[in-house]
Amino acid sequence: xxxxxxxxxxxxxxxxxxxxxxxxxxxxVDLPVANDGQVLLKTMYISVDPYMRGRMNDVKSYVPPxxxxxxMDGDVIAEVVESRHSEYATGDIVAGHxxxxxxxxxxxxxxxxxxxxxGPVTAALSVLGITGITAYFGLFDIGQPKPGETVVVSGAAGxxxxxxxxxxxxCGCRVVGIAGSDEKTSYLTDELxxxxxxxxxxxxVGLALKEVxxxxxxxxxxxxxxxxxxxxxxxxxxGARIAMCGQIALYNATKAEMGPRLLAxxxxxxxxxKGFIVSDYAPRFSEAIxxxxxxxxxxxxxxxxxxxxxxxxxxEAFLGLFRGDNIGKQLVxxxxxx
Amino acid sequence: xxxxxxxxxxxxxxxxxxxxxxxxxxxxVDLPVANDGQVLLKTMYISVDPYMRGRMNDVKSYVPPxxxxxxMDGDVIAEVVESRHSEYATGDIVAGHxxxxxxxxxxxxxxxxxxxxxGPVTAALSVLGITGITAYFGLFDIGQPKPGETVVVSGAAGxxxxxxxxxxxxCGCRVVGIAGSDEKTSYLTDELxxxxxxxxxxxxVGLALKEVxxxxxxxxxxxxxxxxxxxxxxxxxxGARIAMCGQIALYNATKAEMGPRLLAxxxxxxxxxKGFIVSDYAPRFSEAIxxxxxxxxxxxxxxxxxxxxxxxxxxEAFLGLFRGDNIGKQLVxxxxxx
Numbered sequence: 001x002x003x004x005x006x007x008x009x010x011x012x013x014x015x016x017x018x019x020x021x022x023x024x025x026x027x028x029v030d031l032p033v034a035n036d037g038q039v040l041l042k043t044m045y046i047s048v049d050p051y052m053r054g055r056m057n058d059v060k061s062y063v064p065p066x067x068x069x070x071x072m073d074g075d076v077i078a079e080v081v082e083s084r085h086s087e088y089a090t091g092d093i094v095a096g097h098x099x100x101x102x103x104x105x106x107x108x109x110x111x112x113x114x115x116x117x118x119g120p121v122t123a124a125l126s127v128l129g130i131t132g133i134t135a136y137f138g139l140f141d142i143g144q145p146k147p148g149e150t151v152v153v154s155g156a157a158g159x160x161x162x163x164x165x166x167x168x169x170x171c172g173c174r175v176v177g178i179a180g181s182d183e184k185t186s187y188l189t190d191e192l193x194x195x196x197x198x199x200x201x202x203x204x205v206g207l208a209l210k211e212v213x214x215x216x217x218x219x220x221x222x223x224x225x226x227x228x229x230x231x232x233x234x235x236x237x238x239g240a241r242i243a244m245c246g247q248i249a250l251y252n253a254t255k256a257e258m259g260p261r262l263l264a265x266x267x268x269x270x271x272x273x274k275g276f277i278v279s280d281y282a283p284r285f286s287e288a289i290x291x292x293x294x295x296x297x298x299x300x301x302x303x304x305x306x307x308x309x310x311x312x313x314x315x316e317a318f319l320g321l322f323r324g325d326n327i328g329k330q331l332v333x334x335x336x337x338x
Numbered sequence: 339x340x341x342x343x344x345x346x347x348x349x350x351x352x353x354x355x356x357x358x359x360x361x362x363x364x365x366x367v368d369l370p371v372a373n374d375g376q377v378l379l380k381t382m383y384i385s386v387d388p389y390m391r392g393r394m395n396d397v398k399s400y401v402p403p404x405x406x407x408x409x410m411d412g413d414v415i416a417e418v419v420e421s422r423h424s425e426y427a428t429g430d431i432v433a434g435h436x437x438x439x440x441x442x443x444x445x446x447x448x449x450x451x452x453x454x455x456x457g458p459v460t461a462a463l464s465v466l467g468i469t470g471i472t473a474y475f476g477l478f479d480i481g482q483p484k485p486g487e488t489v490v491v492s493g494a495a496g497x498x499x500x501x502x503x504x505x506x507x508x509c510g511c512r513v514v515g516i517a518g519s520d521e522k523t524s525y526l527t528d529e530l531x532x533x534x535x536x537x538x539x540x541x542x543v544g545l546a547l548k549e550v551x552x553x554x555x556x557x558x559x560x561x562x563x564x565x566x567x568x569x570x571x572x573x574x575x576x577g578a579r580i581a582m583c584g585q586i587a588l589y590n591a592t593k594a595e596m597g598p599r600l601l602a603x604x605x606x607x608x609x610x611x612k613g614f615i616v617s618d619y620a621p622r623f624s625e626a627i628x629x630x631x632x633x634x635x636x637x638x639x640x641x642x643x644x645x646x647x648x649x650x651x652x653x654e655a656f657l658g659l660f661r662g663d664n665i666g667k668q669l670v671x672x673x674x675x676x
Contacts (some may be wrong), residue, residue: 054606061606062576225601238400247602260594263563264585266613268399273611275604
């Protein structure tokens, strides 16, 4: 790919239900020029995340929707290939919320320099990035796990769930993950040290929870919603805390899905359920990154990234999230460092 | 009714769905004898409450179930008609959790003396009793209303809802009640000072909320559940607090009712939903009673009681709760003070 070729990914149409490749358009654009105070960035890695599905709808929410026929954006790692900015040098690797373009310019606002000597830079999009930080605040601020308690996490093999479970283990909890394949459940128990794991595709989640959480559920970290969450709600203990992080099972619904009314469980068990958005914790991100980095350096937290190569495969990587293709963080590798 | 006639109400059978008169049995029993350290009590008022429906099922919950063919019980006001207890005198009026009997004995455990000079003793079963205390803790501890916020309460004309709304007004909130008749909505706005009221039987609750809560909903105090709660959830603001007190719409369901899956609203709006049981606040009851009594004495909180006369009509009063017969607290008057 020569440096005089530039391309961006635009929202071509808004999906109804499950998105398709046709909702994305690849458009050739001019190579931008870095002016004084700017850097020219070459995109290296792009993060695809379930929350982006919400941005494809024309609905006001906590993140503004993608605009039709405009470039999409998200968390990206890029290399500075030309600098006219005093704080950046050619060759610097940075992370930031950036457009999905092969090359772009930035005035440095919102960029964070990464140090490749401290470990793989991709960690800034995974365990030391938004998904790791999400796990950290949702579990500590809402879940408030105590030693000996049982913590259940759905979407357990994903970027957030894997970190949630491992932090809960560090807190002295019994940890059970719910995931969608035997490969994933084995990963959770054999590699990450979860006490138990349930494959919701092949097991009755309610019966399995009864067996693997004989003391009930004290903390539930929910990435999924739907029937998996129904089953967990039926097993909560008095005083349970439920951190509502995501509802990926419902993101592609074309109308409100129906399910059993189970909120009386919250009354009977005096349970707390709270939704959260990680960006609300922005002033405390450095606290989370510091602790996560220490755990990663000590080997207390392991992480995996599912990497697909090629800018043209961003849509494919994104769509795979809803099939549960990924273990750990799903990334797209766009280019090497130069 | 002569004092040598005694009778009690037993659970004759467990209801499936809506309870009926046949689930209750009136059984003649011996007049008990007060031994040393005991008082003989004559029942004056019986409180019937929605939560008792749960006790008619054979299901472990926060209050033990009623036992088949055993006497039922609840909050009662009684008169001491004979005392062999040093702390009680004949003629004392007491409140306590007692069996549904015309006459019973007690060793004084759990009894609270009432002072008829301070106002109607029935207040101990309503605004200064469990329902008022429930309103107090649910609203303050979970709802945490702030001046200028919008507070919505369902079951608004009931014993709990009327107190919730009036306390919220004292906190400087805009208060909207949802209730089941025009008589009730008029009572809320015209007599209790609610800013708005919605009749869920005749109005589209979602549309009505949009009109009467133009700034959205910051606090929701839920006594009802079901479709009313669905509609409120669609109007919550960021950071909303939802106190789950009861789900009367669902208490007589014979299987889990189905409804739209709306928990994503909690995520998008970082909302908190928490169930509670008033007995968990028992160590703080006196705080609530003191403040409620002051508000009642000052005329800041008004209350109404729906009183049915006759021990034989306890089942009828109870069943009426599920038809929404009552405004304010539903009581049964069993006997006069002697």
